[in-house]
Amino acid sequence: MSYVDGFVLPVPEGNLDSYLEMARKAGEVWRDHGALEYVECVADDVKPGVHTSFPQSVKLEPGETVIFSWILYASREERDRINAKVMEDPRMADMMDPANHPFDGKRMIWGGFREVVRLP
Numbered sequence: 001m002s003y004v005d006g007f008v009l010p011v012p013e014g015n016l017d018s019y020l021e022m023a024r025k026a027g028e029v030w031r032d033h034g035a036l037e038y039v040e041c042v043a044d045d046v047k048p049g050v051h052t053s054f055p056q057s058v059k060l061e062p063g064e065t066v067i068f069s070w071i072l073y074a075s076r077e078e079r080d081r082i083n084a085k086v087m088e089d090p091r092m093a094d095m096m097d098p099a100n101h102p103f104d105g106k107r108m109i110w111g112g113f114r115e116v117v118r119l120p
Helices: 013-032 076-088 090-096
Strands: 003-012 037-042 064-073 109-114
Touching: 003 013, 003 076, 013 037, 013 064, 013 076, 013 090, 064 076, 076 090, 076 109
Parallel strands: none
Antiparallel strands: 003 064, 003 109, 037 064
């Protein structure tokens, strides 16, 4: 089965265009190295919950929105190989510097997931 890296992060609404520009460039790099999909989504219907929610998970502040994204790989092994290549790619140099991020990386959540169910 496939493997997915998932991400949830807060982005100031005033930085959304800059974030999306960075995401498009990063997506090209991941796809060039073999990722099957690269998807970025902006919150449209996410409300604070009683106990937990997307906004609460990233400690959303006024004037920010939530980004939910994922990268799909053929396998965990492919993910590890592709990510190693991405980190070495010179196109990623500026994006790797936290000073250049249009978001607060300290509140970003990410992780790798094994796919267990997929329905066509």
